[in-house]
Structures are given as structure tokens and as C-alpha cells.
Amino acid sequence: MRYIKECGQTKPNTILQLLYIRSCYASQDQLTDEDQHEIQTICLSILKNNSHLVNSTFMEGIIMGLCCTPLWRNSLEYLNNFKNEKDIKIRAYSCTIFKAFKEEEIDIGWSLIQTMYNQHEILLTSVFAAWFNLCDINKNYSYQKVLEFLRDNECIVRTHLAELIHEKYKQYGSKITTTIIKPDGRCTNCNQILKPVEITNSEFKALQESFMSRVVIGKNIFNNSSPQELNNFKDFIKNTAPYDVVVDGLNVAYAYRGKIANDSLIKIVLKILIKQKSKVLLFGRKHLVQQLGNEFNFIKRNVNIFFADDLSKDDPFLLYAAMYSGIQTKILTRDLMRGHKFLLNNSKMQNIFQKWLQKNRLILKIRPQNEVFIRNPIPYLQTTQESGKGIWHLPYEEIKEPGSWSKPNSSPDNWMCIKTLD
Incomplete structure (x- = not known):
């Protein structure tokens, strides 16, 4: 920067200054007190003279610069004041977290990790590596803080983070084993049973209210449907609910494309549910009538059916029907509803x-010889959990290449059984 100032005819522009700040962050361990003071001055000057240009990329550069200086806590104010939290760059969070841990401002660091996860659903391996490194330096801090965070947020981690946890706990002296969880939730390594999936009536009521206000109304998610269709659907649900099972007709029809004909699979599934004497709502598109063929009249007599226009989105209708129907209502779909x-x-x-x-x-399954059956939901909690004193179970997923096969039932690819020394 000094060279640019000496050679240039004018003051370096803002873009050049931001690039300089980023380069300083990359070599922050070599910065002198004079360098830090210069960066601090540049950051404050840019903010003062360019407040009208503030966006997430701009602010990321400023935060990276401040995190090289004693004014790093100012980053917290900028992160908190940014109007659209979703636009805050991951790098802005991670830089501040690294600095907080370096300064042993533990509460600040973990609070930012929580905020970053809430906003972006991202678990950065580098952030947890920084915590592990701090624990190695200062024995007053515990590795277990990572597992507790993953437990409290009910996380399933990716392979890279799982490998880091495995490496660190192995160095620490803990016994770590890749394990298999049986259908009843029992770990084949330690014989502990994982916690059941539980949801209280009050939690379900809060979910109903949040879904209706935030998703259905707030995001106007029924955009592809006409007001008349939506009103007809609500009246239909009001008059026919509650149900035992809500079936995603189109999703089920195409669940195993190539194995069983589309028209056969949906008919087989509905007959299984009818035989079980379940009260069923079949939701689908109008062209699904053709797939039901000659059996449509039989199914219509035994199943509640609502067909939406072919342009309508299925998910909101399914979720609305199931939540309106009650806490015990099951859904048959392979869609994970992540959105x-x-x-x-x-x-x-x-x-x-x-x-x-x-x-x-x-869960819809097809055995050899195309035998179709419907499996009950997985009963155990498929997230990080402490199963006994000092025994942890950590689910993790492999990083999939685009277009590669992945499990349709959302169950984790692998489990790790950790017996800690704490």
C-alpha cells in the first residue's frame, strides 16, 4: 500500500483498499503494530466515506480487516446491524469467530457459531478446528463443547467434520468406533438404545401456528394455485379430516420409476392402506386419474381424494392437510421437505x-420380486446425542457428487460411537 501511495498520482480507490485489507488478513500473523494501525485507519475511513455502498461483500472485507486489529469487536456491531442477516457472508462470521477464540472470548465465539448455523445451516470444519486447537492449548476448555453444540442443534454432520472429531477424540484417548444402528435404535457397538423421536402437543401446536403464519401466509407459498382452489381445499380438509395417512400421489406414483409401472405402484400402495382400514387422503394432480384407471371407482369409495390443478405445488397442500389433521397423522412421501x-x-x-x-x-420399500410394503417411521432420533454417561452417537453423511445416489429416507449414511473420558 505504501508503494502504491508513493507511485500513484491519487489516493488508492476503495476497491484497491479492500483488496489490500483481504491480503493483510491472509498474513495477519506477520502484521506489525504499525500495520494493524494502518488497516484500522483504512477500515474506518472506508466506512465513513462509503456508507451508501455497504453490502455483504463490502462488509466482509471491512470485518476481515478489523479482525486483524484491536478493534475486532466492532465487527460484532456490524454483524448485528446488517439489515438482511441472510446476506451476511459466511467468511464474515468465521473471521470474527476465529478472532474471538484467539482472544479467548469464548461466549462471543460460540454465540456467533450459533447465529451462523441459524442463518445458513452451515457447520464449518475450520471453525470447530479452531476450537479444538484452543482446547489443546488451554486444558480449561473441553472438546465436548462441540458434541454438545451438535446435540443441542440436532445436527447430522458431513464427513470432513466427522473425520476431524474422530481424529481429535482419538488423540484425546477416547474410544471411537464406526457403528451400525439397528432398526429399534440399538447401537451394535455399545448396546445403548438411541433416544426416541418425541414431539409434545405444545410443540406441535407451535409448529402448526408457525407453518400457517410463516410458510403458508408469510411466504405466499400457494402462489401457483388459484384462490378458489385453495378455498375449496381448505373446505375439503375441514369437512373430511382427521386422517390416518396423507398420501403424496404424484411422488409415490413415480417413486420407483423403472421398477414398477407408475400406475401399478400407486394402486398397490392405496390397496395396502385400505386393507389396513386406514382413513386416507390421496392428494395429487388431475392427470393422476388416468393412472388409477379402472380401479379409480374402488379407490374413490375407500379413500378421500383431492386433485389439484396440474400447475399447483403439492408440498404445501400435503403439509397443510397433515398438520390440520393432527399430531398422529402420517405422511407417505419420499420428499424430505427441506425447503x-x-x-x-x-x-x-x-x-x-x-x-x-x-x-x-x-417409508415406501420394494423387496425383491417387486413386493411393495410400507414401513413405519424410524423410531429413534437421527441426530447427535448422548446415549449414556460419556457415550455419544454422532451421525454423519458422505459428501455426494452432483447426480450421485442418495438415500430417499434421509437416514444418515454412517454413525460414530464415541466413549469419552470426560
């Missing part, structure tokens, strides 16, 4: 939604 989870207003409500969906989503 609707993220539309809810906070991480607690998202976790309740995830538990409700896991507890109520039936």
Missing part, C-alpha cells in the same frame, strides 16, 4: 418440524 423446513422462522421450530416429519413420514 419448507428452512422457511420456518428459527432453528428451534426447524428442529420441531424435522422431528415431526421423521416421526410421521412412512
Whole structure:
């Protein structure tokens, strides 16, 4: 920067200054007190003279610069005051977290990790590595803080973070084993049973209210439907609910494309539910009538049916019907509804939604010789949890390449059993 100032005819522009700040952050361990003072001066000058240009990329550069200086706490104010939290860059959070841990401002660091996760649903391996490194330096801090965070947020981690946790706990002397969880939730390694999926009546009521206000009304998610169709649907649900099962007709019809003909699968599934004497709502598009063929009249006599226009989105209708119907109503679909989870207003409500969906989503399976059966929902909690004194179970997923196969039932790819020394 000094060289630019000496050679240039004019003062370096803002873009050049921001690039300089970023380069300083990359080599922050070599910065002198004079360098830090210069960066601090540049950051404050840019903010003062360019307040009208503030956006997420601009602010990310400023925060990276401030985190090289004693004024790093100013970053907290800028993060808090940014109008659209979703636009705050991950790098802005991570830089401030790294600095907070370096300065041993533990509460600040973990509060920012929570905020970052709430906003972006991201678990940065580098952030947790910074915590582990701090624990290695200062024995007053515990590795277990990471597992507690993953437990409290009901997380399933990716392979890279799982490998880091495995490496650190192994160095620490803990016994770590890749394990298999049996259908009843029992760990084949330690024989502990994982916690059941539980949702209280009050949690479900809060979820109903949040879904209706935030997702249905707030996001106007029925945009592709006409007001008349939506009103007809609401009246239909009011008059025919509650149901035992709500079936995503189109999703089920195409669930195993190529194995069983589309028209056969949906008919087989409905006959299974009818035989079980379940009260069923079949939701689908109008062209699904053709797939039901000659059996349509039989199904119509035994199943409540609502067909929407072919342009309508299915998910909001399904969720509305199931939530209106009550806490015990099951859903038959292979859709994981991730988009609707993220539309809810906070991480607690998202976790309740995830538990409700896991507890109520039936699983469609096809055995050899094309034998179709419907499996009950997985009964155990499929998130990080402490199963006994000092025994933890950590689910983790492999990072999939675009277009690769992934499990349709959202169950984790792998489980880790950790016996800690704490």
C-alpha cells in the first residue's frame, strides 16, 4: 500500500483498499503494530466515506480487516446491524469467530457459531478446528463443547467434520468406533438404545401456528394455485379430516420409476392402506386419474381424494392437510421437505418440524420380486446425542457428487460411537 501511495498520482480507490485489507488478513500473523494501525485507519475511513455502498461483500472485507486489529469487536456491531442477516457472508462470521477464540472470548465465539448455523445451516470444519486447537492449548476448555453444540442443534454432520472429531477424540484417548444402528435404535457397538423421536402437543401446536403464519401466509407459498382452489381445499380438509395417512400421489406414483409401472405402484400402495382400514387422503394432480384407471371407482369409495390443478405445488397442500389433521397423522412421501423446513422462522421450530416429519413420514420399500410394503417411521432420533454417561452417537453423511445416489429416507449414511473420558 505504501508503494502504491508513493507511485500513484491519487489516493488508492476503495476497491484497491479492500483488496489490500483481504491480503493483510491472509498474513495477519506477520502484521506489525504499525500495520494493524494502518488497516484500522483504512477500515474506518472506508466506512465513513462509503456508507451508501455497504453490502455483504463490502462488509466482509471491512470485518476481515478489523479482525486483524484491536478493534475486532466492532465487527460484532456490524454483524448485528446488517439489515438482511441472510446476506451476511459466511467468511464474515468465521473471521470474527476465529478472532474471538484467539482472544479467548469464548461466549462471543460460540454465540456467533450459533447465529451462523441459524442463518445458513452451515457447520464449518475450520471453525470447530479452531476450537479444538484452543482446547489443546488451554486444558480449561473441553472438546465436548462441540458434541454438545451438535446435540443441542440436532445436527447430522458431513464427513470432513466427522473425520476431524474422530481424529481429535482419538488423540484425546477416547474410544471411537464406526457403528451400525439397528432398526429399534440399538447401537451394535455399545448396546445403548438411541433416544426416541418425541414431539409434545405444545410443540406441535407451535409448529402448526408457525407453518400457517410463516410458510403458508408469510411466504405466499400457494402462489401457483388459484384462490378458489385453495378455498375449496381448505373446505375439503375441514369437512373430511382427521386422517390416518396423507398420501403424496404424484411422488409415490413415480417413486420407483423403472421398477414398477407408475400406475401399478400407486394402486398397490392405496390397496395396502385400505386393507389396513386406514382413513386416507390421496392428494395429487388431475392427470393422476388416468393412472388409477379402472380401479379409480374402488379407490374413490375407500379413500378421500383431492386433485389439484396440474400447475399447483403439492408440498404445501400435503403439509397443510397433515398438520390440520393432527399430531398422529402420517405422511407417505419420499420428499424430505427441506425447503419448507428452512422457511420456518428459527432453528428451534426447524428442529420441531424435522422431528415431526421423521416421526410421521412412512417409508415406501420394494423387496425383491417387486413386493411393495410400507414401513413405519424410524423410531429413534437421527441426530447427535448422548446415549449414556460419556457415550455419544454422532451421525454423519458422505459428501455426494452432483447426480450421485442418495438415500430417499434421509437416514444418515454412517454413525460414530464415541466413549469419552470426560
